[in-house]
Amino acid sequence: MKEALLANLEWFERSGVMLPADGLWGVAERVAVAQGNSAIEKMKQAFVAWTDHGDHCIIEQRRADCNFQAVYLFLLASRVLDQKKYYHIGVNILDFLYCRSGLLERGGRSYVVGSWNWSHIKRSSDVWFDDQSWCLFLQLLIAQEFPELEPRYDLKKWAVTLGNEMLGALEEILARAKNLPAGARWENATWLGHIEKPHWGALPQMALAKCYEATGDQDYLDYVRKYHDYLKTTADSFIVSEQAYALIGEIFAYKSTGDQEYLELAKRIGKMIADKMDATGNIPAEHDEAPMGPHLVDTIYTVNWALVGLQELSQFCPEFQTPFQKLLELVLKIQDKSPLPQYHGCWRGMFDLHANDWGGGDCYEGGAGSIYTGWTNAPIAIVLAKEILSSEKEAK
Secondary structure (H helix, E strand, O other): OHHHHHHHHHHHHHOOOOOOOOOOOOOOOEEEEOOOOOOHHHHHHHOOOEEEOOOEEEEOOOOHHHHHHHHHHHHHHHHHOOOHHHHHHHHHHHHHHHHHOOOEOOOOOOOOOOOEOOOOOOOOOOEEHHHHHHHHHHHHHHHHHOHHHHHHHOHHHHHHHHHHHHHHHHHHHHHHHOOOOOOOOOOOOOEEOOOOOHHHHHHHHHHHHHHHHHHOOOHHHHHHHHHHHHHHHHHHHOOHHHHHHHHHHHHHHHHHHOOHHHHHHHHHHHHHHHHOOOOOOOOOEOOOOOOOEOOEEEOOOOHHHHHHHHHHHHOOOHHHHHHHHHHHHHHHHHOOOOOOOOOOOOOOOEEEOOOOEEOOOEOOOOEOOEEEHHHHHHHHHHHHHHHHHHHHHHHO
């Protein structure tokens, strides 16, 4: 696992997603494979900041959520590998986020205060529930685990500011949802994402539970509880990628509150996911923004988040160690072995088990040709770092 973690960190440094490689100007969204990628032109039209390298390009937009995930990875890696270099890279990315990117809305305009714009290339304020949840959650997690950084960036202040805005938007949606016709989207005029899907609804559950843990303010638990009640009756109706998000919402709600009801539902959802694993450990690709098929390993919307959720669940329920380890072994097995620096040590967006190689097709957001820094590589590598730290702790 240490070799895999180190290879992935080196991919961040050598692939071109960080220029300079010390994180001073943050982390790009992804490497996009150009050769044989039917979606590459649509990517370039949709995301207008990119650097062409012939057979691949760097989609240069700096997304706040991807950068926060990278920050947490590098800070954890500094502990795992006992190398100060990685700590300094994490701090440099934080400096980019708070001091150079212009992504944080500190107030004074008509945007959501405390929110992070979707990327540095957006000319409008795009506030997505899923992305904002990661920004909120990781600010509080970093403040908790690396407290020396909290006063430098006011991590808790900005997280709680965003949490209050998010809670208000969610309460407005839930109040209106009672009068919406069946099948209607639960959404808000300012915030993006329809929260009847766990992709956009369970991640705020995770984030607001963390706000409660950090502040003791019971108001945050109102949404956490309401979404829990919703998932109790709907979780089995979702595709497996949505169930992975639901698992993350429930298990982190349990970690923040200690309420056994969240753990019980997390166990039920975890079993739904584990029951869909095949003999290889794979979970079928079913997300509509990527190619679909039972033989496809989707590391953008499915396997990555199932890995995060199952790791957290297995800490409290030993019976989930087996499916977690099985999935982890698959992910380690498919890590890219290419000698090319833009690929070596990464996880691409999709692996084809029939071909035993990266593949399966491309969409402009998902598929094998999209190699995301956040969402794919940072979360998977964070799982590795946490697993190593946990194993070392047990060995002592």
